[in-house]
Each structure stands twice: as C-alpha cells, then as structure tokens.
Amino acid sequence: MTTAPTSSRGVLLVLFAAMLWGSTGTAQALAPSGLSSYWVGALRVALAAGFFVLLALRSPVQRGPWPWTRLLLAAVCIAAYNLSFFAGVRASGVALGTAIAVGSAPIWAGLIQTLVQRRLPPPLWWLGTLVSVASGALMTLAQGEQLQLTPAGVALCLTAGLSYASYTLLNKGLVLHLGAAWTNLGVFGVAGLLSVPAAWWLSGPLPALGGSWGVVLFLGLVSTGLAYLLFSSGLRHISGATGVTLALAEPVTAFVLAVLVVGEFQPLAAWLGLAGVVAGLLMVVRAELRAGAAR
Numbered sequence: 001m002t003t004a005p006t007s008s009r010g011v012l013l014v015l016f017a018a019m020l021w022g023s024t025g026t027a028q029a030l031a032p033s034g035l036s037s038y039w040v041g042a043l044r045v046a047l048a049a050g051f052f053v054l055l056a057l058r059s060p061v062q063r064g065p066w067p068w069t070r071l072l073l074a075a076v077c078i079a080a081y082n083l084s085f086f087a088g089v090r091a092s093g094v095a096l097g098t099a100i101a102v103g104s105a106p107i108w109a110g111l112i113q114t115l116v117q118r119r120l121p122p123p124l125w126w127l128g129t130l131v132s133v134a135s136g137a138l139m140t141l142a143q144g145e146q147l148q149l150t151p152a153g154v155a156l157c158l159t160a161g162l163s164y165a166s167y168t169l170l171n172k173g174l175v176l177h178l179g180a181a182w183t184n185l186g187v188f189g190v191a192g193l194l195s196v197p198a199a200w201w202l203s204g205p206l207p208a209l210g211g212s213w214g215v216v217l218f219l220g221l222v223s224t225g226l227a228y229l230l231f232s233s234g235l236r237h238i239s240g241a242t243g244v245t246l247a248l249a250e251p252v253t254a255f256v257l258a259v260l261v262v263g264e265f266q267p268l269a270a271w272l273g274l275a276g277v278v279a280g281l282l283m284v285v286r287a288e289l290r291a292g293a294a295r
Contacts, residue, residue, distance in 0.1 A: 007289050010237025013230045014246045020227035022253025027215050027223065035212050037090060040219065041082035042199035043206075046192040047220020048228065052185035055229070059181040066186075067177060070170050074183075075190030077167035081160050082191075083198055088156030093148045097157050099137040102251060104161030106133060109244035112169055121241050122291065128283025132248045135276025139255060142269035164247075169240040171232055180232040188228070242288045245281070252277050 089097035174183040
C-alpha cells in the first residue's frame, strides 16, 4: 500500500533522476564536436543497457511469465523518444523543441492515465502541471533563440513527449512486477538494438570518438543508466503521471548548470520561468503526498 512516507521517497528518487538528466546538456556542451545527435542518443541507450546487464546479474530473476509485450512497447517508446527528440530539436531549435517535447509529456501522461486507468489526477496535480509546463516554456523561450516553427518539427517533438509519457506509464507496471534492474535491462536492451541501426541509417557509421569517450560514458552510465534506475525505483511509490511531471526538474537543473558551469547569461523572464516551474512542482508534490496519505 502506498503511504505518504513512501510517496516522499518516490518523489525524491524521481527528482534526483531528473537532476542527473539535467546534466546531459552541459556534458554535451563540454564535449568535442563531431558526434551526431543520433549517435549520442543511440550510444546513451546502448551503454545504459550494458549498465543494466551488470546490475541484473546481481538481482534475483522474477519467476513466472514475463510481460514481453509491455517490455517491447516500452523499448519502442524509449527508442522513439531518443530519435524523435533529437530530430525534433534539430528541426525546431533547442528552446522551442525542448519546450514542446518536455512540456507536452505531463499532459500526455495525465490524459493517458485518465483514459486507460480511469483515474483522473486531482485538481491540484493539474494546476501544478500546467503551471510547470507554462513556466518551463517561458524559461526556455526567454533565452532569445530564433523560433523555427515547422509542422514536422512540432510533430516530432509531440511524438517525443507522447513516447516518454507512454514509457513511464508502462514502466511503472513493469517495475512492480520485475524489479528495476530486470525491467530496465529488457527495455534498454531492446531499445539499443533498435537505436543503433537507426542512428547508422540516419547519420552514417559511428566516427572515431577520441576525446568524446569520457562524455559518452558519463551520458550512458550516469545520466541515463543511474538516472533511469532511480526513476524506475521511484515509480514504485508514486503515480506514473506524477513521475512524468516531476521530470520537469530536468530543465531546471540544466538551466542552473548552464549558468554556473558554462557561464551563460539568462534574462529576467527566464528566471521567472524557473521560479514558476519550481512552484508548479511543489504543487504536484503536495498533490502526490495527499494522495499517498489517503491510500
């Protein structure tokens, strides 16, 4: 049974995972150029799969039939998210693409949870989610990047948001049945088999990484492998829709790191957007803790 203390644990695990995801942009900014975004996404997934192989060897195997259909669907969602997100950002620009992809995911999750599970998130959850999404859009768009609004770019970014939301809701059921290590091994193993050939087809053979290996390893093992382990473990204690919304802490972390590490200047509107995202996330956390206490 979910309780307020276990809900608090789930919230903290997901927030920590989102903070690790937020380090991705800074790590890529510090990496040598020359590696295509498609290969970055594919290598992240493949290295994360290797991470979960080592972790699963130390975890007990779930007896009984495995939900292979759900595992395959979750893997397709992860592969689709990585490929459509990077392609959508390339077509729409970083600010607009990220705002559409990351911002649409919580809305998708709330709608899917309502339709499939016939369970409507509470009003405070919707209010916090909408505040966070709107503030996140303000935070990213206020950075002054020229907008590149194209139908293809918007469709790709919306696909990324839908893929991520679907993965999260599927993952919650899988991790309760198989555990975090084996769930992620199945998902990322299949996703890696899909992503690597796709990256080869979209951007050609993998170039020599040279000095990029350190960054690629960090992206695969830490900001993907460890982050998704924490995320999956957190989903054991909170709703899937809340997990998607709390992942909005990712652009908050990326924003702070860009200022502190990269030295980027941010306008006042971006800082106001940052404050709005944090306020919205606090509303979502409050709604989740209330729901946990009521169960």
